[in-house]
Amino acid sequence: MPISDIPYQKDTLLGKTLSDLKLIAGKLGQPAFVADQLAFWLYKTNIQSYDEMTNISKKARALLLEQYDLGVVSSVKVQQSADGTKKYLYPVGNHKFIETAFIPEEKRNTLCVSSQVGCKMGCLFCATGKQGFQAQLSAGQILNQLRSLPEREWITNIVFMGMGEPFDNVEAVMKAQEILTSAYGFEISVRKVTVSTIGIVPAMEVFLRDSKCNLAVSLHSPFEDERRRLMPIQHVYPIKDVIETIIRHDLGKYRRVSIEYIVFGEINDTPKHVKELARLLNKIRCRINLIRFHPVPNVPLPPTNELRLLEFQRALIEKGIMTTIRSSRGLDIDAACGLLSTKALVKPEISDF
16 A cells, blocks of 8 residues: 555455456355446435345345444534535545635536646645645545535536546546546536646546546646746646647547636736747647635735736737636635635644544
């Protein structure tokens, strides 16, 4: 077991693929169809215990209880924004916590899930990175953020844009997105699931080859030196390599690439940035999402003003790049982009979870 993994007394059933469940059924001496029954109870219902799996024998349920935790864990805290956004705090064992954001809109409801406890990437503008890396989440802990959500039935879109770098935990993320999109799982359309990365190229290769979900790349500057100051990953995987990786893969007609771009005042919102973005992105079909910067303590980066933001968007559109400005949701509860961090939220009264 890698030292970064969170220890459990027992393995969890939530997060198992249908293939995994078939192996488990075999080990329990059960016929193969029991795997389909388990998948139904895990991913199609809201059961909270093995006793509710009424079409599975009592003997099999007893063996499951003995060997596996169900893996369904409720949140321990919820905050609601004036705009309807909710931020949930989930315990993930060993006195560790993650945050999940539920973002309701008129035509869709998005769940922003975490993939790690903290983050090791050290991006200058991100609050999660300030708490450091603590642990990888399992596929079950990623899925629990949907499975245990009170608004679960309303969710239309899933974005892996919460705490952590998804492609630094690619095995668990790939497993989770399989279950999210499979017929035996949550049956969410691959077009409604987006995984965001700062550009870990080897894991991107795996994702682009083996998944049909959408990709979002955190860019934030098209210039290597400037991006390096904002995002240390640029030392390892330069943005040109990230873009070339995308170009090499046929994404088909419907698969989308989004470019995430936090706008800092008079730092990365100038005409030269527009020109270089157009040059860098001219070979991929993409959309740029411009994101307002919300100040993080002790981070010396200024937000842009609204006029510059609108001018920057207009200039990019004139270059032929589809460009939108992302709404800042949940700002009053620190649920907006870049603000998720459990460091200040873990109070003594809940520290035993």
